[in-house]
Amino acid sequence: MSLAIQITLNGESRAIELDDPRITLLDLLRERLELTGTKKGCDRGQCGACTVLVDGRRVNACLTLAASLEGASVETIEGVADGPELHPVQQAFIDHDGFQCGFCTPGQIMSAIGLLREARVHGDPERVREQMSGNLCRCGAYAGIVEAVLDAERLTARESERGVA
Amino acid sequence: MSEFVPITAPARQRQQASIGQPVKRRDGVAKVTGAATYAADNHPKDMLHAVMAVATIANGRVRALDVAAAKAHPGVVEVMTPENRPALAKNPDDRDNPFMFRLDLLQSDRVRYANQPIAVVIAETFEAATEGAALLAPRYDVEPAQLDMHADSEAFVPEAVGPGAPAESHVGDIDAGLAQGSHRVDSTYETPAQYHNPMEPHAVVAAWEGDKLIVDTPSQAMTIARGRLAGLFGIDADDVLIRSPYLGGGFGCKGALMSPQVLGILAAKMVGRPVKLVPTRPQMYGPLGHRAPTSQTLRLGMDDAGKLTALSHHARTTSSMFDEFFEPSANISHTLYASLAISTTHDAVRVHTGTPMFMRGPGEASGSVALESAIDEAAHACGMDPLAFRLANYADVEPISGKPFSSKRLYDCYAQGAERFGWAKRVLAPRSMRDENGLLVGWGLGTATFPVIMFEAEARAIIRADGTGVMETGAQDMGQGAWTALAQIAADSLKLELDQTVFRAGTSDLPDGGVAGGSGHTATVGNAIDAAGRNAIARLIDMAVADTDSPLHGLAADQVEARWGRLQAVDDGARSEGYADILRRAGLRELEGHGRGRADADVGERYAMHAHGAVFAEVKVDPDLGQMRVTRMVGAFAAGRVINPRMVESQFFGGMIWGLGFALHEKAETDPRTGRIMNANLGEYHVPTNADVANIEALIVNEDDPHVNVLGIKGVGEIAVTGTAGAIANAVxxxxxxxxxxxxxxxxxxxAEPATAD
Amino acid sequence: MNHFDYVRPTTIEDAVAAASEPGATYLAGGTNLLDLMKGGAIKPARLVDITHLPALNRIERDEGGGARIGALVKNAGLAYDDEFAHDFPAVAEALLAGASPQLRNAATVGGNLLQRTRCAYFYDPASACNKRVPGAGCDARDGLNSNHAVLGFSDACIATQPSDFCVALAALDAVVEIAGREGQREVALTDFHRLPGDTPHQETRLAPGELIVGVRLPKEAAAFAWHSRYLKVRERTSYAFALVSAAAALKIDDNGTITDARIAMGSIAAKPWRAYDAEAGLIGSQIGIEAFAAAGRAALAGAAPSGDNAYKIPLAQNAVARVLARAAAGTPRELPALPGAPFATATGELAHV
Structure with a gap:
């Protein structure tokens, strides 16, 4: 059985032929589209390492059946930086040492970007902790992650005040 | 690939040591952009996918596998079973050193624990391989499994615990000490089996090129892994290339090469194509090591002044039916508290589980939670503040050996941590503190300690014609920051700015980088790097002073020093020249230096060498609902020279969060009938989430240790697990x-209330 | 995962027809379904992808203040709908207490009603489970069962339904709208899930092929908006299933007398457990710790351990008392940072001071 879907992937329209209906978005990205930045930590929606944005919202790519994504927009870690210019969230993760081994980091960053788009943090570290709890970090970089998200929120707010996109 | 250009601003004339600077991670950009390549991210041409089938019984034999059904599934290429698995040059059940573990490589139909690999399905796609493995539908001859660690009749005293420590140690007369005490604690503590659960599974991508083998797999010890593979496959170690530039966490379970990794390599050999094999998360609960459960009995005697008269620590643990690793939990009691008598003993029971192994703070973590709980009980029995009690029993020499400490600033850890935490405001009596909402508040303390461990490593330094440097060593970064901290040492050793120094690591074809474990990697490799850099500089100085065209000509070597890319006369800064000048005149493209790092056995004979710390925790408990939250933690640690405080703070945070998980979350739950772990996933095997870590602080207490090694580094990776779990239990x-x-x-x-059904 | 037939219908009629075949199941958010398929606990022959059905992703309000939620509305989409959350705060709090942000962005309202138990023996194909394989036996009975049912269980099954959302819905008399081959019908949420009895594999009132198209909250439910809360007790501060949970909604007159009450509990039975007797006992009572504790005891009347889980009975009693205290104190203007958590406290609500 062959299935075709049309999706927007990191801003680019893509027609994708699926060789198997069982393919998840995660395995599509990693094994078929050479986008390996998104990680497989548990494959069961229990760790968040595979977090990507679908239609602007963060989801677990491992529990998303690729075939059902017809018409969807998908953003992955590879599409976040503007060329050599890091996204503010990426830079904040470096500045606050918000990772150690780095394996959960693409998922953390996509989750943080999704969180900031939801605009419900309001500078409250407790809200960041709760809202970032879908992303496990076994190294225990949580303190830096919280600081990074708050920092990126402040920066984004300042930029939007200045009218910067 | 395994080389970084710095992301920091271009060279400033900073001219100060890189060591000690809070440099940001040099692999940061790669990690935040998804460009960092972990093992499973590799995809060589013509690669196939392999998936393991694992046993659902803990003891018995595999009677039948439906290989035909698996092979009939579209996309399945091959099924590897004990019947057709390629031959090995060495029995996987042989082992010849304490860091080597027996492997399950389909050597027979025997099942020794649940989740043991019993077959490997190789297919064109991951989906097909996964379903092929399910279709094998194994049938078993089931035999009774021994799963009870409390089976006293099965208990025995192991020859050694941990990596070769005696199972028993005694100083003084423990019975006399207990009799002498006017207060007594006699308590037994149970700790569960825990699983490392690095976020990255033990993925392997293996490609054979004739008899040469290229393996992408996470490894904390590439040289040992390379030797293991060479032995198993009967090939030359030089024909094995392991690439492990990034590990997605290690924590001990990537120290030895594990069965699934070798099975992926066997699969590639079998089909003659590159193969990727990644254990599923549930499959990580069995063949990939764990922290063994313990049952620890502490008997303490105290005199009227609150001084310990006896400290007896017995630990029962488990190992697998077929291999040895015995969690050395009781040995934590060797170091921390002075006592008239100390006795530590271990025994063990074999159970049908995978083999336990090193897991972050092996022995120290499980031992610490028991010891620190018992010490807290002892303080209470004496009516003393837990900190005052610990100070009353402060060890000025190592209690078990009588040796002086090479350095010990534990007192400062207590003092600085207590000050920061506000410990003085603690109310002595339990259940007497509340927050503004009425939640119960508890403050607890635990002492942290971890020994200074060094392995062996080598490094090669290169000064290039343009005056910049290169440092090469097969070091491994599992998140602790080797890419950054070791580069800082490299720059200082070559007396170059950090951004003039290229640091190469992460592959097995570089000089032996030793083991990223035992909290000893930075100390071991760092000293190798330091020695290599100094060796290169010494050679450069020799060239300069012998060169009639050099302004340094004729000086004695010790009259010349290196400073930021230049050599200069010690007593005349005007007599100097750049590294590049010297090499250019000599017509050399580059100059090499070599160095080795390892423990000095003589120092170990003379001194007890440990890092120390104190962890203070605040826990809030809902009095009606029982839910607990660690609302505040302050750790203060003295661990010798700190190379990069930013990374060291992160290591302390990580360790403390592991301690939190130990105290409140982590537990593998095994069905006592089948031996299957019923929460073998990250949804129900709980590790701390972000919301579990409210406020956390780590203080670095300055400590200058002139003995441990040239650089004075002790190690920071594991110590913070110790102390923390006990502090939280004591706070509860x-x-x-x-x-x-x-x-x-x-x-x-x-x-508290018993169930009522009214 | 087994090979399955994948179809993506564009009308409800086509979907129902496609799903009426044996072995077919609906795919919406997939968060539970794919997990179960990957673990081999279920092996559907056909997935009927309903994510592209039109008009099932709306939140509609009626003139009386009731709400109709399309089955494909995401958990997060509903919880973050400000108007909905204002009128049904316990529902929003329950939704946000569940799972993770990622899962809440994918999981749907309809799917949440069909969330399967977390019983490890149900998930493990090598274990005996009457729910997974009728007549196979129950390995949980004498196994690891510290988080199993204390109400409504049977010899055949002691599993619990783990949904947070359903607990709040049960408290507020939600109605499930169902489409089938014979057209639409409705079932009260409190009747939607079945107790196990001898047929634990029959978990709901849905007939083969029937599709949840929406959930309705009656206008009466909105009248509780000022005193409506959800509480969830768990072993981790976030991203963990409940040990017990409870929803409460109250109407209180100016004298502090309770004029109406709604109580439901989660993770203690195979269905969200509505505590009618406890509700009745509260009406006419003054708000206060004693009345709430009595309601907690009444709510667990008839409860018994099904294994190593006796602690859940006093725990659930205390949870009911606590959520009533929170509801009585008033719905907060903004949900706390840790929705549903014990730590999101207000002064004076603890019973055992």
Whole structure:
């Protein structure tokens, strides 16, 4: 059985032929589209390492059946930086040492970007902790992650005040 | 690939040591952009996918596998079973050193634990391989499994615990000490089996090129892994290339090469194409090591002044039916508290599980939670503040050996941590502190300690014609920051700015980088790098002073020093020249230096060498609902020279969060009938989430140790797990007056009322 | 995962027809379904992808203040709908207490009603489970069962339904709208899930092929908006299933007398457990710790351990008392940072001071 879907992937329209209906978005990205930045930590929606944005919202790519994504927009870690210019969230993760081994980091960053788009943090570290709890970090970089998200929120707010996109 | 250009600003004339600077991670950009390549991210041409089938019984034999059904599934290429697995040059059940573990490589139909690999399905796609493995539908001859660690009749005293420590140690007369005490603690603490659960599974991408083998797989010890593979496959170690530039966490379970990794390599050999094999998360609960459960009995005697008269620590643990690793939990009691008599003993029971192994703070973590709980109980028995009690029993020399400490600033850890935490405001009696909402509040303390361990490593330094440097060593970064901290040492050793120094690591074709474990990687490799850099500089100086065209000509070597890319006369800064000048005149493209790092056995004979720390924790407990939250933690640690405080702070945070998980979350739950772990996933095997870590602080206490090694580095990777779990348990007690001795502490432990059904 | 037939219908009629075949199941958010398929606990022959059905992703309000939620509305989409959350705060709090942000962005309202138990023996194909394989036996009975049912269980099954959302819905008399081959019908949420009895594999009132198209909250439910809360007790501060949970909604007159009450509990039975007797006992009572504790005891009347889980009975009693205290104190203007958590406290609500 062959299935075709049309999706927007990191801003680019893509027609994708699926060789198997069982393919998840995660395995599509990693094994078929050479986008390996998104990680497989548990494959069961229990760790968040595979977090990507679908239609602007963060989801677990491992529990998303690729075939059902017809018409969807998908953003992955590879599409976040503007060329050599890091996204503010990426830079904040470096500045606050918000990772150690780095394996959960693409998922953390996509989750943080999704969180900031939801605009419900309001500078409250407790809200960041709760809202970032879908992303496990076994190294225990949580303190830096919280600081990074708050920092990126402040920066984004300042930029939007200045009218910067 | 394994080389970084710095992301920091271009060279400033900073001219100060890189060591000690809070440099940001040099692999940061790669990690935040998804460009960092972990093992499973590799995809060589013509690669196939392999998936393991694992046993659902703990003891018995595989009677039948439906290989035909698996092979009939579209996309399945081959099924590897004991019947057709390629031959090995060495029996996987042979082992010849304490860091080597027996492997399950389909050597027979025998099942020795649940989740043991029993077959490998190789297919064109991951989906097909996964379903092929399910279609094998194994049938078994089931035999009774021994799963009870409390089976006293099965208990025995192991020859050694941990990586070769004696199972028993004694100083003084423990019975006399206990008799002498006017207060007594006699408590047994239970700790569960825990699983490392690095976020990255033990993925392997293996490609054979004739008899040469290229393996992408996470490894904390590439040289040892390379030797293991060479032995198993009967090939030359030089024909094995392991690439492990990034590990997605290690924590001990990537120290030895593990069965699934070798099975992926066997699969590639079998089909003659590159193969990727990644254990599923549930499959990580069995063949990939764990922290063994323990049952620890502490007997303490105290005199009227609160001084220990006896400290007896017995630990029962488990190992697998077929291999040895014995969690050396009781040995934590060798180091921390002075006592008239100390006795530590171990025994063990074999059970049908995978082999336990090193897991972050092996022995220290499980031992510490028991010891620190017992010490807290002892303080309470004496009516003393837990910090005052610990100070009353402060060890000025190592209690078990009588040796002086090479350095010990534990007192400062207590003092600085207590000050920062506000410990002086603690109310002595338990269940007497509340927050503004009425939640029970408890403050607890635990002492942290971890030995200074060094392995062996080598490094090669290169000064290039343009005056920049290169440092090469097969070091491994599992997140601790080797890419950054070791580069800082490299720059200083070559007396170059950090951004003039290229640092190469992460592959097995570089000089032996030793083991990223035992908290000893930075100390071991760092000293190798330091020696290599100094060796290169010494050679450069020799060239300069012998060169008639050099302004340094004729000086004695010790009259010349290196400073930021230049050599200069010690007593005349005007007599100097750049590295590049010297090499250019000599017509050299580059100059090499070599160095080795390893423990000095003589120093170890003379000194007890440990890092120390103190962890203070605040826990809030809902008095009706029993739910607990660690609302504040302050750790203060003295661990010798700090190379990069930013990374060291992160290591302390990580360790403390592991301690939190130990105290409140982590536990593998094994069905006592089948031996299957029923929460073998990250949804129900709980590790701390972000919301579990409220406020956390780590203080670095300055400590200058002139003995441990040239650079004075002790190690920071594991110490913070110790102390923390006990501090939290003690805080729970202080909040509630309930002393829970079975870990992790859970909601049910806090619910006092018996069930009523009115 | 087994090979399955994948179809993506564009009308409800086509979907129902496609799903009426044996072995077919609906795919919406997939968060539970794919997990179960990957673990081999279920092996559907056909997935009927309903994510592209039109008009099932709306939140509609009626003039009386009731709400109709399309089955494909995401958990997060509903919880973050400000108007909905204002009128049904316990529902929003329950939704946000569940799972993770990622899962809440994918999981749907309809799917949440069909969330399967977390019983490890149900998930493990090598274990005996009457729910997974009728007549196979129950390995949980004498196994690891510290988080199993204390109400409504049977010899055949002691599993619990783990949904947070359903607990709040049960408290507020939600109605499930169902499409089938014979057209639409409705079932009260409190009747939607079945107790196990001898047929634990029959978990709901849905007939083969029937599709949840929406959930309705009656206008009466909105009248509780000022005193409506959800509480969830768990072993981790976030991203963990409940040990017990409870929803409460109250109407209180100016004298502090309770004029109407709704109580439901989660993770203690195979269905969200509505505590009618406890509700009745509260009406006419003054708000206060004693009345709430009595309601907690009444709510667990008839409860018994099904294994190593006796602690859940006093725990659930205390949870009911607590959530009533929170509801009585008033719905907060903004949900706390840790929705549903014990730590999101207000002064004076603890019973055992």
């Amino acid at each position: 007690w202080h909040a509630t007056s309930k002393r829970v001795r079975r870990f992790p502490i859970g909601v049910a432990d806090m619910i």
